[in-house]
Amino acid sequence: MSRIGVFGGMGPSATVDFLDKLVKLTPAARDQDHIPIVVACLPHIHDRSRSILGVGPDPLPQLLLGIDFLNESGVGVVAIPCNSSHHWYQQMSERSRVPILHIAEACVAAIPNSDTAEVRVAVLATRGALASGFYQRALSARGVVFLVPDPEITQSRIDSCIQEIKAGELEAGGKSLAQALQEIARQGATAAIMGCTEIPIAARYAGSTSLQLIDSSLELARASVGYALERGWNRVGWDS
């Protein structure tokens, strides 16, 4: 049970980025200092955002099969580097024998207490994740003022950004994100949650911004590595 289970493929590039963060966050001088990980990279799961918006098939049965697969693979915790899939967090958690770390909770927890009264956080996510509302609920619970992008201009840029990164068009994704960041800064945001795991990839191509960027993928990776190190999973043989 001393393995991190990663439910990936939503999308594949974001999964690679998340694994890179897991490896880099682990203090290690040699292979044997690292944490065992099992990754199910299952890209054929139905589009999460479209389903939440009522215009695509329900991915829940596929999500539950992925959770089953990881549970059968001897993992001790599950991380899902896809924000929109957390619309089904409760159903997945009920199915899983091991805990599932919640990406939005990890992300909102990363806002320093000293900042909660001062920041005005824009939530950058899929339209489905915004309709689901789990980021808004987590931010409200911490008393953080937030804004969601206007659907016509800014959210359309975010939609393009996510689609471009999924298609491997990194420069285009960076440009779309830069336009969205400029717009939300103009609307009074001081920080932005990159609440879709494609967005941190785009951010590398977006140039500089005055906004504080909070990376949901990085925060989930921090929570995952922290969970594993607390339990010494880096020190036990994976076959034990």
Add this chain to the structure above:
Amino acid sequence: MSRIGVFGGMGPSATVDFLDKLVKLTPAARDQDHIPIVVACLPHIHDRSRSILGVGPDPLPQLLLGIDFLNESGVGVVAIPCNSSHHWYQQMSERSRVPILHIAEACVAAIPNSDTAEVRVAVLATRGALASGFYQRALSARGVVFLVPDPEITQSRIDSCIQEIKAGELEAGGKSLAQALQEIARQGATAAIMGCTEIPIAARYAGSTSLQLIDSSLELARASVGYALERGWNRVGWDS
């Protein structure tokens, strides 16, 4: 069975690099165009090179458990982005119900026929992989002239490079590799096989070189994606 099985963790950064290559080599405009992948990232496997050299414990029992795990995970082929582990290729292949792609064969096959008479290829690998000799045998079988680094100076740079990348010291790894490349070019090499999957990571930090670099990780990724695409694994639902 329509999944690529990746036996990783040897080392973890090289596994992330390999997965990045798999994703980028797959022609895809959206998540659902990608190939399902199961990754066992098992970093606690005993040092392969040290075992081949007779100064460390035998990793074979652990390697076979990893092969068993992937076979039980519904994969249709196995790729192992660790060159030294291929010392035990035959034993792993005999244990596996599904084919294991051979990293050195994929790598040597990537040398164009037109080049085999002209190149003089240096084999950059761990001391264990060189002692095992599977690269030398594959190159001889294709009639390619090769050289192995002198053990004192050049191989020591390669050893440092690999160790530095495993420890996350990317700039240092690049510098060690650059010194080794300079030395083997002086000794008459026209090309170099990066026959340890940490070396391509170091190459990004090594500056320019006159040598043609052949990336074992990239060639294994090409072979893996080719195997999956020929069989349409990008088009079938992972749950089918």
